[in-house]
Every structure is written in C-alpha cells, then in structure tokens.
Amino acid sequence: xxxxxxxxxxxxxxxxxxxxxxxxxxxxxxxxxxxxxxxxxxxxxxxxxxxxxxxxxxxxxxxxxxxxxxxxxxxxxxxxxxxxxxxxxxxxxxxxxxxxxxxxxxxxxxxxxxxxxxxxxxxxxxxxxxxxxxxxxxxxxxxxxxxxxxxxxxxxxxxxxxxxxxxxxxxxxxxxxxxxxxxxxxxxxxxxxxxxxxxxxxxxxxxxxxxxxxxxxxxxxxxxxxxxxxxxxxxxxxxxxxxxxxxxxxxxxxxxxxxxxxxxxxxxxxxxxxxxxxxxxxxxxxxxxxxxxxxxxxxxxxxxxxxxxxxxxxxxxxxxxxxxxxxxxxxxxxxxxxxxxxxxx
Numbered sequence: 001x002x003x004x005x006x007x008x009x010x011x012x013x014x015x016x017x018x019x020x021x022x023x024x025x026x027x028x029x030x031x032x033x034x035x036x037x038x039x040x041x042x043x044x045x046x047x048x049x050x051x052x053x054x055x056x057x058x059x060x061x062x063x064x065x066x067x068x069x070x071x072x073x074x075x076x077x078x079x080x081x082x083x084x085x086x087x088x089x090x091x092x093x094x095x096x097x098x099x100x101x102x103x104x105x106x107x108x109x110x111x112x113x114x115x116x117x118x119x120x121x122x123x124x125x126x127x128x129x130x131x132x133x134x135x136x137x138x139x140x141x142x143x144x145x146x147x148x149x150x151x152x153x154x155x156x157x158x159x160x161x162x163x164x165x166x167x168x169x170x171x172x173x174x175x176x177x178x179x180x181x182x183x184x185x186x187x188x189x190x191x192x193x194x195x196x197x198x199x200x201x202x203x204x205x206x207x208x209x210x211x212x213x214x215x216x217x218x219x220x221x222x223x224x225x226x227x228x229x230x231x232x233x234x235x236x237x238x239x240x241x242x243x244x245x246x247x248x249x250x251x252x253x254x255x256x257x258x259x260x261x262x263x264x265x266x267x268x269x270x271x272x273x274x275x276x277x278x279x280x281x282x283x284x285x286x287x288x289x290x291x292x293x294x295x296x297x298x299x300x301x302x303x304x305x306x307x308x309x310x311x312x313x314x315x316x317x318x319x320x321x322x323x324x325x326x327x328x329x330x331x332x333x334x335x336x337x338x339x340x341x342x343x344x345x
Contacts, residue, residue: 006088008205009108009133038242038249039063042260044173053181056262056270060277061240061251064174064229064258069166071256077163078233080156081290085133085203095153101136104153108133131283132217135201139164160199167229167294168194174227174260182270190302191269192226196314197296204237204281204289217281217289221331224314224321225263225295232259235289241278251279264334265298265314271306276334309337 040055042048045066055062087095096106109129137160147154175192184191204217217237232238232253239248251259267276283289298304298314305311317337324332 005086005205007086007092009089011109011129012131012205012207037063037252037254039240039251039259041065041257042174044068044170047173047177049177049181052177056178056181056266056274059243060262060267060275061279062260063254064170064260065256067166067170067258069163069258073159073163073166074231074233074256076159077231077292078290080159081135081201081203081233081292084135084152084156085290095150099147099150099153102138103147103157105136106133107136130216130218131207132202132204132281134203135199137199137201139168139197139199140195160201163292164197164199164294167199168197168296170229170258171197171227171294171296178266178270178274182273184269188269190299191265191304192296193299193302194296196299197294200293200295202289202291202293204283206285206288207283208285217283218279220278220280222276222278222333223261223263223295224265224317224331224333225261225297226265226269227296228261228263229294230259230261231292233290235284235287237282237284237289238291239280239282243275243277248280263295264317265304268304268306268309268334268337272308308339309334310339312337 039062040051040059041063042052042055043066044064045068052062084092092106096104109132137157139161147157171192171194179188202217220241230238232251234253236250236252238251238259240251241247242249261277261279262274264276266274281289300313300315303311303313320336321331321333324330324336
C-alpha cells in the first residue's frame with residue numbers, strides 16, 4: 001500500500017489508497033520521449049526575429065535554448081526545493097510563519113496569491129483545490145532580513161536571487177526582441193519592469209485514486225505576466241493548448257532548455273497579435289513534479305494602451321482578477337477590459 005507523505009498538506013493525504021489510478025499521465029510520461037517536440041525553439045545567443053515573431057503569433061510559447069544559465073545552478077535549485085518541500089507539513093508552516101513574506105512565503109491548494117504572497121481562495125472551506133504546493137519569492141530587492149537562524153531558507157533565498165539575475169537578463173533580451181517586432185517606442189519601456197519579478201517554486205504531489213476524474217495540479221489558465229520563464233525538472237505534466245488546432249499537447253521537460261510563456265499583459269501590449277497561451281498541469285500517480293516559474297510584469301504606474309482595451313495598469317488588472325477569484329472562483333482576465341466595439345478582434 002502506498003502511504004501519503006507527512007510532507008503533504010492534509011487535503012492531499014486522504015486521497016491515497018492501496019490502488020493507483022489509471023492516470024493517463026503515466027502513459028504520457030512513457031511516450032513523451034518517443035514524441036517529436038512540437039514547440040518552436042528560440043536560440044537566445046542569436047535570436048532570429050522572424051522565428052520569434054512566428055512563435056509569438058502562432059503559439060504564444062516557445063522553448064529557449066542557449067540561455068546561459070549554468071546547468072549546475074539548475075541542479076542545485078532542484079536539490080534545495082526537494083529538501084524544503086520534504087519537510088513535514090506542520091514544520092513547513094511553522095518555518096514560513098517565522099519569516100517575512102518579503103523573503104519567502106508558503107502556499108498550497110491554489111496558484112492564486114495576493115501581492116503579499118498569501119493564498120487566495122473563493123472559500124476557505126472549499127474542497128475545490130489545485131493539487132500543488134509552492135513557495136513565492138519576490139525579487140524586487142535582495143532580502144535584508146536576518147536569516148541566521150533559518151539557514152535552509154537563507155541558502156535557498158540566496159541561490160534564487162542569483163537565479164533571478166539570470167532570468168532578468170533573459171526577460172529583457174526576449175522582450176527587447178519582441179519590441180523590435182512590434183515596433184514599440186522607447187516610451188513603452190515600462191511595459192516590462194524587472195522590479196516586479198517574482199519566482200514561484202512548485203511541487204505537485206503524487207496523486208493516487210481508486211477511480212478518479214482527472215485531477216489537475218493546475219487547471220486551465222493563462223498567466224497574467226508579460227512573460228513567464230519556466231524551468232521544469234524531469235517529470236512532465238505541463239500541457240498547452242495549441243492555437244493551431246485547438247488540441248492539448250505535452251510540453252515535456254528537455255534538459256538545459258527553458259519554456260517561455262507569453263502572458264495576458266503581452267497579449268494586450270501587442271493589441272492581441274500575440275496570444276496569452278492557455279496551459280494546465282496534470283499530476284502524476286507515481287512521481288512528484290517540481291518546477292520554478294519566473295513572472296515579470298509592467299511597472300505599477302505603467303498604463304497599457306491598446307485599440308482593443310480600455311487603458312489599464314497591471315494593479316488594475318490584478319485587483320480585478322483577485323475580485324473574480326474570490327467571488328466567482330475563477331480568473332476572467334483580459335475580457336474584463338475589452339472594448340465592447342472590438343469584441344471580435
């Protein structure tokens with residue numbers, strides 16, 4: 001019989017049984033290596049603007065190669081993440097209650113967070129949750145908090161800050177190339193503000209049912225960011241909705257590559273020329289999945305102006321999303337700001 005891990009939040013524990021589900025994600029993992037990778041690939045060392053334009057217009061997502069992040073750093077990030085998440089759930093709660101959310105905050109059951117990194121749910125008593133736990137790390141400034149008594153958090157935070165420097169470099173390069181293709185003026189530099197960057201470290205626990213419906217680590221959604229840069233570790237599960245044929249395809253982990261998603265802000269900035277890609281994460285019955293996402297946004301005072309949308313700032317957008325999550329249980333997104341005379345654009 002497979003027992004739950006005491007490191008799992010309580011809501012994930014009662015689902016374990018002595019039979020594994022026939023989760024088709026297991027078969028997907030086995031077959032992933034035999035499938036041809038459908039995602040476009042962009043070489044950061046020599047960005048081809050034409051290829052980037054096609055990737056942004058046709059897909060809204062691409063694989064990034066030659067990104068310059070040392071493979072040793074990526075391995076070390078994985079090791080630290082595993083070490084923290086394997087702590088007993090109650091120990092993790094106490095650990096993160098002892099530090100400021102400006103350093104690192106712990107959440108579970110939902111990817112929706114307040115600006116302070118607190119989990120945002122429609123109803124605290126609901127059983128409708130995502131099969132995920134995570135850490136939120138703001139990167140606006142290096143942590144000034146004394147963590148001498150919390151060496152596990154201190155060492156991971158320092159490593160994440162170093163990783164964040166690399167990701168800021170990547171985001172600037174990618175956005176700069178997209179700006180050339182979109183012919184954005186220098187007045188629009190605020191559309192990507194590195195000071196807004198934040199990291200999310202995710203663990204998707206194993207999920208074992210006798211006869212389950214599909215269970216999602218994250219249900220279908222789009223990111224609210226300008227761009228998201230995702231680092232996947234070993235175990236698959238990420239699926240994206242192909243705009244070409246409206247079919248779900250696997251975005252499998254490939255060593256030494258990163259995944260770049262375009263988010264809602266980039267779609268608005270591009271006047272809907274580029275699409276915010278829909279994606280989801282399916283959990284695995286035998287293996288835990290780890291990933292790290294970097295999210296970067298426009299500056300708080302930056303007004304996004306588009307013929308297709310009412311002028312708005314990212315804080316306007318974020319407040320609307322949080323209101324919708326609390327009242328409706330889901331993110332509505334860009335359609336809240338769409339001009340009515342352009343609903344079909």
